[in-house]
Amino acid sequence: MLENYLPVLVFIVLGALFGLGPIIIGFILGPNKPDSEKNSPYECGFEAFEDARMKFDVRFYLVAILFIIFDLEIAFLFPWAIVLDEIGTFGLLAMGVFLTILVVGFIYEWKKGALEWE
Amino acid sequence: MIALSDYLIFGAVLFMISMAGIFLNRKNIIILLMAIELLLLAVNTNLVAFSSYLNDVTGQIFVFFILTVAAAEAAIGLAIIVLVFRKQNSINVDDIGSLKG
Numbered sequence: 170m171l172e173n174y175l176p177v178l179v180f181i182v183l184g185a186l187f188g189l190g191p192i193i194i195g196f197i198l199g200p201n202k203p204d205s206e207k208n209s210p211y212e213c214g215f216e217a218f219e220d221a222r223m224k225f226d227v228r229f230y231l232v233a234i235l236f237i238i239f240d241l242e243i244a245f246l247f248p249w250a251i252v253l254d255e256i257g258t259f260g261l262l263a264m265g266v267f268l269t270i271l272v273v274g275f276i277y278e279w280k281k282g283a284l285e286w287e
Numbered sequence: 288m289i290a291l292s293d294y295l296i297f298g299a300v301l302f303m304i305s306m307a308g309i310f311l312n313r314k315n316i317i318i319l320l321m322a323i324e325l326l327l328l329a330v331n332t333n334l335v336a337f338s339s340y341l342n343d344v345t346g347q348i349f350v351f352f353i354l355t356v357a358a359a360e361a362a363i364g365l366a367i368i369v370l371v372f373r374k375q376n377s378i379n380v381d382d383i384g385s386l387k388g
Contacts, residue, residue, distance in 0.1 A: 230369060234362045241355050 294336035301329035
């Protein structure tokens with residue numbers, strides 16, 4: 170069972186090598202002539218207009234929270250989907266109750282306007 | 288083969304680290320929240336180890352529910368932190384103590 174993950178591990182290591190190799194080669198072989206103009210942050214050619222610490226929109230946070238909740242819902246759905254044949258109607262109904270509760274939450278957030286972006 | 292006690296020691300060490308994080312940290316509520324997450328993960332490690340060694344699947348079901356609770360709690364905790372930051376403009380733990388017991 171655990172041995173099946175060995176190719177994945179090998180693949181990760183190889184992927185890291187393939188990803189890091191060209192960067193390291195470029196770092197070693199490429200010319201390196203730093204100057205303050207070159208190292209300054211790029212903002213369409215102008216000087217930066219304002220501080221980088223801008224106000225952060227809370228909508229991003231809301232989307233992240235909703236993602237966590239529905240991500241967990243999927244985590245519950247996976248085992249249910251696999252054993253659906255064995256648990257029969259009762260399992261179907263139990264998951265129906267769970268999904269109904271989630272849908273009630275989803276309707277609530279929809280009506281509250283948590284999904285509106287503009 | 289890794290013995291059960293190794294997993295339990297690992298879980299206990301994680302638990303200790305997070306307890307230390309909770310008690311020593313005076314600067315940042317986010318670190319507090321991360322320490323609480325680590326606490327729950329330590330408990331999960333213990334439950335999975337026991338479930339595997341006792342051949343009882345109940346532990347893993349418990350882990351599932353703890354994961355859910357942890358995610359919900361992290362979401363609500365972060366929401367509270369966002370509101371605190373809006374009101375106080377700081378997430379320093381010492382700045383929040385407005386009640387003097």
